[in-house]
Amino acid sequence: MCGIAGLFHCGTIKPVDPSRVERMTDVLAHRGPDGAGVWTAPGVGLGHRRLSIIDVAGSPQPMHSASERLVITFNGEIYNFRDLRKELEARGVKFRTEGDTEVILAAYEQWGAECVSRLNGMFAFAIYDQKRRELFLARDRFGVKPLFYVQLSDGSIAFASELKGLLAHPLMRREADPRAVEDYMAWGYVPDHRSILKGVQKLPAGHTLLLKHDSPLPQPQQYWDISFADRHKGKAKDLEAELLHHLQQAVTSRMVSDVPLGAFLSGGVDSSSVVAFMAEASRQPVKTCSIGFDVTSADETGYAQQVARIFGTDHNARTVSADQFDAIDTIAGMFDEPFADASALPTWRVCQLARETVTVALSGDGADEAFAGYRRQVFHAHEERLRALIPDPVRRNVLGSLGRIYPKADWAPRPLRAKTTLLSLAGSGEEGYARALSFLPPEGRFANYSSDLAADLGSYRAEQPLYDLMAKAPMRSGLDQAQYADLKFWLPGDILTKVDRTSMATSLEAREPLLDHRLVEFAAGLPEGLRVKGRQGKWLLKKAMTRYLPDDILYRPKQGFVTPIADWLRGPLAGKARGIAKSAMLARTGWFDNARIAAIAEDHIAARADHSRLLWQLIMLDRSLARLGIA
Template sequence: MCGIAGLYYPAIAKPVDPARIVTMTDALAHRGPDGSGVWTAPGVGLGHRRLAIIDLEGGVQPMATPDSQVVVTYNGEIYNFQEVRAELERLGARFQTDSDTEVLLHGWRAWGPDMLDRLNGMFAFALYDAGRRSLFLARDRFGVKPLHYVELSDGAVAFASELKGLLAHPLFRRTPDFRAVEDYLGLGYVPDDASMLAGVKKLPAGHFLLIERGRPVPDPVRWWDIDFSKRATGKVRDLEAELVEHMRAAVRSRMIADVPLGAFLSGGVDSSAVVALMAEASRAAVKTCTIGFDEADHDETSHAQIVADRFATSHNIRTVDSDDFGLIDTLVAAFDEPFADASALPTYRVCQLARETVTVALSGDGADEAMAGYRRYKFFAAEERMRALLPQQFRSSVFGTLGRLYPKADWAPRPFRAKTTLLALAEGGEFAYPKAVGVTGPALRRKLYSLEAIKALNGHSAEQRYVDTMRRAPARDGLDRAQYADIKHWLPGDILTKVDRASMAVSLEAREPLLDYRFVQFAATLPPSLRIRAGQGKWLMKKALEPWLPKEILYRPKMGFVTPVSAWFRKGLAEEAAGLAQSPVLVGTGWFDAKTIARLADDHRAGRAEHGRTLWQLLMLERSLARLFG
């Protein structure tokens, strides 16, 4: 795991100052504390910060072929690199190291961009080919590893793992893009097709960008996509066995490392499954770590201990304060752009804990998106069945009217929020689902914005990307389309950004075996009834894991990392909330209506309304804007 940065001049081969590349990579030192390197040639400069995981002595980067005609700087892991290497050796390639990095050099010469189809891993890399006078940028299938790029005023294309690498370049101009604020408030994160800084782009997951000298910078090219349109057939027990084999292979391939390795263990199904399969594959006790909270309602340590005892892991638990908002500024620095998923706080803490004993930690991320594990999928699937039974005109008229009349009850458990359900049923699924996954809804956002800000948006809406994605999804039904859209937006924008930034901030490599593309693609072929059944998400996965895990783990209600942000804004952060309306950073942008912000804070503190998540968004936005533009 590493940090990469560099410059490429597509129009003319201008000289590149190595010191400029060093400045960019130094901003990413946390991603790679074990070493650094720079390589330059006319018109190009590649930089690298290394967290040594495989071939500790030989995997130094940037890495070049012996003739220096192909050079790569690379962040990530190729889990099947030994298989790809063997294929390349049969084609005549001669390797100088045992590093997975070298596979990219020989793979490029053998297959060009088509080599990506052979790679199973998490990666973002930049490869320069002197013979073709080109720079090739590529990102893994799901966007586990990030890659930002921007065209500078001197004609260079600058790229970096994190935004802070671009910010280190003196020609980078910090101009805010208000559309990204709309996206952030709607979704809770700045999605991969947006940026808080105008001109900055994020290479989309499963895409590459080939820039050739003498030609304009093109649009990225999609090299992989997930397909929900096919359906697996066969007996349930056979599908269970196939699912477990995919999981087993994914876990084992991610246990290859030349440094200490362990796992996050929350006590939920996904991390417990990963630990179970690690224990099966390991001769030594698996190192596991769990974060506990001082409030029982948010604590899962007892369930994690059950799994740790069952598999005799070397288990490490640390209890933290549930009012752990002292990490806010640390997270703002780690994420660069505003990020409102408050579970980033405990994620950071568990990464800190893991780093004390290991350099690589396996996580359970990805299974909820692949196997329909979130509760919202259950509700959405039920709503889709209702939509299929009743004509749109009837639903719009009857449910829409009832929904507008029904009192708002955001405080109630999801099944009892009749207003939300009625309004969702009145709409098509592609319009209702984006609102279900959002944070601050369209109506409240419009109240928050100034008139000038609304005009500046010119109709841009955070939810529209979900609508468009669900409409074009290679899918058979609504559940397929919802999962597809989450894999394209929520997964890279929220879940994977959270884990990447939190782990890299403490120089820890996190690996996600349940995002092995073969496992996810198999899951996408399962009929909806095998993903959700009898109110249970991940039904087939849970059934397949019954020989490994006790039912009290498999079938307990999903908790996840819960942070009490609503309580914070009525207690320790109440003054922070009240101060948002007078914030020179936030209100000084001219984007917001100060009276609306003040009313939100007052109503929330008095218990008249529930605005905790929106206030958290505004607080994180204020801190991020101060850091980016202050």
């Protein structure tokens, strides 16, 4: 795993100062502490920081092709590189190294931009063609690896693995985008179609970008999408066997490493399934690690230890407590952009724990999106059936009116919390699912905004890009639509961002076998009844894993990587909750109604309401603005 950065002049060809590229890569040293390199030519400069995983002694970057025509800087892993290498050798290609980087160069030389469709892996890379004088940028199908880019005032394009790489360039502007603030307050992160800084873009997952010196900045081109439009035919038993085959291939292909390798183990279905296949393929005990909490209701370490005993793993566990939140500034620095998923802290801690013994760790991320493991997906499928039965005027006028007057009863048993369901049913399927995904609905957000921010936003609402995405989803049902939204919107913006930044901050490579694109494509074609039965998600996955895992692991209520932030903000972090309304940093932005925020903090501390998500959002926004210096 690595960090990449570079500069490319559009509209002209000017010399590139190598020291500028070096500064951009130096701030990414945590992503690649094992080596560094810079290459420049008229109009272009490529930089690299290396974390050595495969072909440790060889494969320095930036790397030239055998013909010297192409130069690459690459972040990621290509899991099928050995098969591609054999195919290319059959075509007469000679290789000088043993790693995957040279295979990408040879594949691009053979197939051009189409080579990305042949790559099975996680990647973000830039290839400069010295003959055609073009720079080709690519990002993997799901967006496991990040790639930021911006057009600077001198016309050049700067790109980097993290926003801090761009900020190292002296021409980089630091002006906040109000729409990104609205997006962040809606979702708890800045999604991939936006950046907290005006002008900065993220290359979308499954896209490429071809830059030319004599042309303006073009639009990215999509090379892959996930489709739920078709269904597999066949008996459930046969599909179960095929699923197991895909799972086994996905896990074992990601166990190739020339450095120590292990796994994250939460004790849930997904990470336990990964560990099961790792144990089956390994001659040595698999190294596993887990993080627990000092709040019993959020602690899952007992389940992780149970799975570790079943498979005889070399297991380590550690506890996260509220007094470790002195790391808030560190967390903000990892993400650059504001990021309010509070599970970032335990994810970082488990990465630190893993890095004590391994350099590569496999995770269970992606299964909920691919196999319908989120409760919200199941609810959306049921709600879509109800929407089809209830006339639109009844839904919008009657249910909408009931939803607006129904009390928000967070304290009540779940069946009595009808406000969200009523408001969801009153709207379209896209509107309903946006409510399920969001931290705060529009009425909740705008109540906290200042009149200035509301005026800047005008008619823009953070939900609109999600509506557009869901409306064009290749799908056949509400469940398909929800999963598509999670794979394309939630997964790259929240889950994969969290894992990439926290793992790279510790110089650990995280791999997601359950996001093997062949496995996800297979899962997308499963009949709806094999994904969800009643309210049980991931049905076929759980059934397939009964030969490996006990029922109390497979069928216990889903907990996820829950962080007890609500309790902490009423206890040891109450001072931070109170202090956010008085923050000089947030006050300077003029974005929020500070008196209202102060009242919200007191209501939370007094346990009159649960405002932990909003308060945590504001704390992380405050710290991110301070780190970026953009307020």
